Structure formats: structure tokens, C-alpha cells
Amino acid sequence: MVHDEDDEELVNARWQALGVRPFDQEVYLEALRHPQMGVAGWAVGLCAPVTRVRRAADRLLELGLLHRTARQRSRLAPVDPQLAVRAVVRRRQEEVDRLVEAAGSLSEQLADTYEHGRLRARPERILEVVEGADETSAQIGELLADADAEVCVIDAPPYVSPNEHGRAVDDGLRARGIRSRVLYDAQGLDHAGKFPRAMAAVAAGEQVRVVASAPLKLLLVDGRVALLPLTGSESGQRHRSVVVHGSTLTDALQELFEVVWRQAAPLRGRGQLPDGRLAREEGLTAAEQELVELLGSGLTDEVIARHLGVSDRTLRRRVRELQDRLGSTGRFQAGVRAAQRGWL
Known part of the structure; x- marks a missing residue:
């Protein structure tokens, strides 16, 4: 009692x-x-x-x-107490919500100040060397799990593991409301499974682009922490990567990503032209539009032929037919005229 x-x-x-x-x-x-x-x-x-x-x-x-x-x-x-008490509770809840929001913003500011102070005291904290392929793969998983807003990836060889960096579009980031942008090196798409994964990401609504030659491979999370290789070795304990924490280095890496991103060609899904028109409105067959998109993305003939399931000879024939349709004598001129028609 x-x-x-x-x-x-x-x-x-x-x-x-x-x-x-x-x-x-x-x-x-x-x-x-x-x-x-x-x-x-x-x-x-x-x-x-x-x-x-x-x-x-x-x-x-x-x-x-x-x-x-x-x-x-x-x-x-x-x-009336039934009305008044509920109103007081609502106001108190609003105050708590404002307090939580202010505390979150303040804690981020203080955390930045604290981290900068630590870096001044011990500059070596900016860089963290990761030894071995397994440790690098584990580090990638941790960085992706900690992402809050955006993951930027430059996917290029050599690869530590078959799924390296490509996991950025496979690990449920979209379900968490996290934006991802992936830049594929054209040569890297020759690796088994890379191109299908890239196309699956496009179909899922991810932003994917292709660049003829990537300057480096990179994983950048929220613009505050980056991972990139220190060695060119693909296997075992010989592989080393470095994690770069928030600093002017991460700012420079973010800017580098943005520069390459602007220069890269978007990888699009089937049948959709850049301005939203459907390919059939231009009299293009689905196969022709797909070929235009693949060629415009800067992919190698080997990757395109493998994706289409045709021989190199068949691919060359289809490219010549497309050039004839555009009234061009070479690939470059064909690309220009395809762009003029809004196909690219």
C-alpha cells in the first residue's frame, strides 16, 4: 500500500x-x-x-x-484542466524538441572544435593506415555504416575484393535516405559483375557516371572522411589503404570528385532520353537507344559487346549502321550528331 x-x-x-x-x-x-x-x-x-x-x-x-x-x-x-493540461504538455514537448535540435547542432559544433583541437595536438590523427585486404574491406563497411548524408565513390582498379566500393550502392544506403554518387572507371567495368551492378544501381534510381580514366579510386563519406589506396597491389597483406579524417585533405578530395563528376558521362537506363522523352518518339528502336547510351557513356567495345551478348564483329556492324543513320563517317561525328538530336 x-x-x-x-x-x-x-x-x-x-x-x-x-x-x-x-x-x-x-x-x-x-x-x-x-x-x-x-x-x-x-x-x-x-x-x-x-x-x-x-x-x-x-x-x-x-x-x-x-x-x-x-x-x-x-x-x-x-x-478547463482537460484542455489546459494537454496544451501544457504540447508546449513542453515543443520545448524539448527545440532543446534536442539545439543540443544536436551544438554537439556537432563542439565535436568539430574538439576534433580540430586533437588534430593540432596530434596531426598524425588525420591519417590512419589500414594494412591488408581484409582490414580494408572491414573499414569500408564501417565507413558506409556511419554515413549520414552522402557517399561518393570513384570505382577503379585495382580491386581488393570483387565487391569493393560497389557495396556503396548495395548496402541499403538508399533505404536510410543517404544519397550516393558512383563514378566508374571505364576500364574497371571490364571486371566481372561491375557493369551489371552499375546498371542495377541506375535502375534503382542511383546516380552513376562513367569516366574514361579515373585519377584514383576513392570512398568519401559525408565529405568528412575518405579512404583511398596507398599501394597498387590487389591482394593479401601487401595491400595498404589510408583513411583521411576531416581536414583540408578531405576538402580537396571532395573537390577532386566534383571535378571528375562534372566531366563524366551519365549512365542511364534503357529507353529514356536525357530530357525525359522516350526513345521511340525519335524513331529509335530499344536496341538502338541502348547502343547510343552505352557508346555515349564512354564504355569500351569489350564491355558493350559483353553486356549486349554479341561478338565484337556484330557490335562493329551495329555501330556502322548507327553511323549511317546519323549520316556520319566516324564515331566522334556520330556522337556529335546524336547529341544534337538530344539522344545523349
Whole structure:
């Protein structure tokens, strides 16, 4: 059985949770018992000074537990508790939400200041060397798991593992609302499974581009931490990577990514022209449009032929037919005329 003192403590705790002081509680309860008496009458009922009761009433008015009467604005009366308490709870929740938002922003600022201080004290913290292929793969997984806003990838050989970096579009980032942009090196798409994965990412709505020759391979998370190789070896303990933490180095790597991204060709899905028109509106067959897209992405003939499931000879024939249709004598001229028609 709960004692009366315990009951009183519990009630007081509930009032305090609403931001109501102990004496203010007494004033509000007196107001509920005698709503027409006003501040002076409540002071008499409580045997308390009128000035003290008025200060409490002003606080209750601010909380929304009291209101000014319509006929006499200087006169206070209690608000229906069922309405007033819910309103107080809503306001308190809004205050908590604002506090949480402010605290989150403040903690990020303080964390940045703290990290910069650590880097000044120990500059070697900027760089972290990762030894071995297994450790590098594990580090990639950790970086992707910690992503908050965006993952940028330059996918280029050599590869530590078959799924390296390509996991950026496979590990549920989209489900977490995280944007990903992947740049594929054209030669890298020759590796088994790379091109189908890239096309699957495009079909899923990811942003994918192809560049003729990537300057390096890179994983960049939220513009604040990057991973890139230190060695060219693809296998075993000989492989070394470096993790670069927030600094001017990560800023430079982000800028490098943006430069290459602007120069790269978008990899698009089947049948869709850049301005949203369908290929058939231009009289293109699905096969012709697919070939235009693949050629425009800068892919090698080997990758295109493998993707289409045709021989190199068949591919060359289809390219010549496309050139004839465009009235061009070479691939470059064909590309220009395809772009002029809005096919690229």
C-alpha cells in the first residue's frame, strides 16, 4: 500500500514535470474550486499575500492554465484542466524538441572544435593506415555504416575484393535516405559483375557516371572522411589503404570528385532520353537507344559487346549502321550528331 506522503510526492513530481511550482499548484487548485473569486479571493482562501498569489497567477497564465475573462480582461479564471493540461504538455514537448535540435547542432559544433583541437595536438590523427585486404574491406563497411548524408565513390582498379566500393550502392544506403554518387572507371567495368551492378544501381534510381580514366579510386563519406589506396597491389597483406579524417585533405578530395563528376558521362537506363522523352518518339528502336547510351557513356567495345551478348564483329556492324543513320563517317561525328538530336 502507498502511503499518503508517497502519493503527495508523486503528485508533486507530475506537476513539476509540467513546469508548475508547488505554490502555483495550490493557487491553481484554489482557482478550480472557486473560479469566480479572482486573485484576491484565492489569496484569502489560501491565507497568502495577494502579491504572492498574483505572481503565481501570472505564471499560470503564461502556462495556459489560467486565462483572462472576456468581460473583464484584468480578471483571471481557470482553463478547463482537460484542455489546459494537454496544451501544457504540447508546449513542453515543443520545448524539448527545440532543446534536442539545439543540443544536436551544438554537439556537432563542439565535436568539430574538439576534433580540430586533437588534430593540432596530434596531426598524425588525420591519417590512419589500414594494412591488408581484409582490414580494408572491414573499414569500408564501417565507413558506409556511419554515413549520414552522402557517399561518393570513384570505382577503379585495382580491386581488393570483387565487391569493393560497389557495396556503396548495395548496402541499403538508399533505404536510410543517404544519397550516393558512383563514378566508374571505364576500364574497371571490364571486371566481372561491375557493369551489371552499375546498371542495377541506375535502375534503382542511383546516380552513376562513367569516366574514361579515373585519377584514383576513392570512398568519401559525408565529405568528412575518405579512404583511398596507398599501394597498387590487389591482394593479401601487401595491400595498404589510408583513411583521411576531416581536414583540408578531405576538402580537396571532395573537390577532386566534383571535378571528375562534372566531366563524366551519365549512365542511364534503357529507353529514356536525357530530357525525359522516350526513345521511340525519335524513331529509335530499344536496341538502338541502348547502343547510343552505352557508346555515349564512354564504355569500351569489350564491355558493350559483353553486356549486349554479341561478338565484337556484330557490335562493329551495329555501330556502322548507327553511323549511317546519323549520316556520319566516324564515331566522334556520330556522337556529335546524336547529341544534337538530344539522344545523349
